[in-house]
Amino acid sequence: MRVAVVAGTGGSALLCELAEDGSRPDDPVHVNDLSAAVAHYERCGQVRWVWASGAASYPALLRAGQRVARCHDVALAGRLLVGRDGQARADGQPGGAVTGPAPDRAASQAAQETLFEPADAAAPDLAGLLDALVTTHADQLRRIAADEHPARFALLVAAESAGGLVAAEMTSAGLPWRADVHDSLLAGLLGPRPPSVPAGARPARLAELAAQIDEAFGGRRVNPDSPGQLIRAFAADGVRVPSTRFSVLRDVDHPAARLLIEYKELARLHAANGWAWLDSWVSGGRFRPEYVVGGVVSGRWASRGGGALQIPKVLRRAVVADPGWVLVVADAAQLEPRVLAALAGDRAFAEAAAGGDLYLALAGAFGGDRAKAKVALLSAMYGGAGGEAGQLLGVLRRRFPLASQYVESAAQAGQEGHVVRSVLGRTCPPPSAQWRSLTEESGDPESSRDPGAGAASRARGRFTRNFVVQASAADWALVLLAGLRRRLAMISIPNGDVGAGPPTQSRDPAAAWAQGPHLVFFQHDEVIVHCPEPVVEPVLAAIREVGEEAGRLVFGATPVRFPLTTAVVNCYADAK
């Protein structure tokens, strides 16, 4: 059953049960306590909540201690559909439509605008919002059903919506983070925490390195954070460097180069994940970033604040399970090449991907050299062709023609300005107007074409080449995540067996759902479950099952396996 919901003020809401096609047979019901109403429906059986945006609605429910099992997130679904159908343009020009404009879009367009325009917070027109929600949702169901592969697209919408639930829950639960461990890590590398005044004071080790760098430039004062100043300082010593990035400095013969490499590494840690980061982002033993579901065009997540998806490996030492709990870290091994194998239906390739080390299985085609197999595959997926890669690509093309053709035709489509789609139907953005005008063939073949046109065209080819793989891998990961979330919720905790339990001050007392094993991190092809020790086994079993299930749901019958490596650890740093 689907139930549409719009939240009112003070925990109230307007609800309405929907028919299968999304139509509304009954009048809406006003409830004073939404979380109680949600609890009631969740107890009674299978309900899918239809709401405008989980990111907007779900955190309040979680704060009230209430979880939902399933939802249809109209905002997330709408983005997937807009990506597929192209944005209708007011000027009547085609907007990159894939399947042509749907008839009678005007009404649903108006409903959507009502739904997402800023409402009057003091006196929201709940009935109007619910109408708009129900109309938009029904329109979405029709458009999903009209997809070339409706079941796949419906799976994508369901998984994306579930992603919205996971994201809110992970923010609420937080990633266990030991501020004391982080602090001593920083102190060990940078020196003790400098006093907050004067602001911007360098920690001891950085100040020392900066002084040594000045000295290495013969006493010239140089700001080591300024690439421009550094390039000029090197030039003054007769060393010409095109930039000051690591790969350049590594090969520079000057006493400052080595110091700069060390300085940059530590300065980066200090700036991005130093004490200021710790103060802003970690509280009560938890790091609580905000995740942006579908924030990357490929369907990968992005994050807002705290750089949650770029936590440096050295800081994994600070990610420690609560007493009586462990971290179960699961990582999809060689996900993207396996996804390519499944996408392309290349039999020889797929059989190599049936298990174990994929690159090793393919090494035979490359004279037994695993490293060469890896370079060839990464080049095929990323569009690299420099150096040795070109020749290895030739080998790949001969031995695994279908896998090669799959990415080649995606690249060609992109170069020609077309869009491409992931296995479940996420669509890449169309080229910009600027790209179109740049790459357009001029009517006069003799007139010189913009020299940037070829480069722009090839760049888009690399983007679409990579998109089909990266976005399909994201499809798989999202389905995995949704399935794992569902399974974790079904694991019950042996009563009173949860060790000392987590420090109570670090946990939201209402978060009863976080008393059991729950997701605390998701990074593209890797998840972390914070898990009470007594239920490690069922959690590992759930991970095994869901890995199988995700491959089957997303790719259907394929010999390709998507193995998950798991580690049960107290500290994230020990997982690899």
Add this chain to the structure above:
DNA sequence: GGTCGGGGCGCG
């Protein structure tokens, strides 16, 4: 005083 693009680098 603020914004914005580029350089650089963290993650996958």
Add this chain to the structure above:
DNA sequence: AAAGCGCGCCCCGACC
């Protein structure tokens, strides 16, 4: 010569 994809965040320096 350009040079493998996708992000977020920091700092700098140019600019308003």
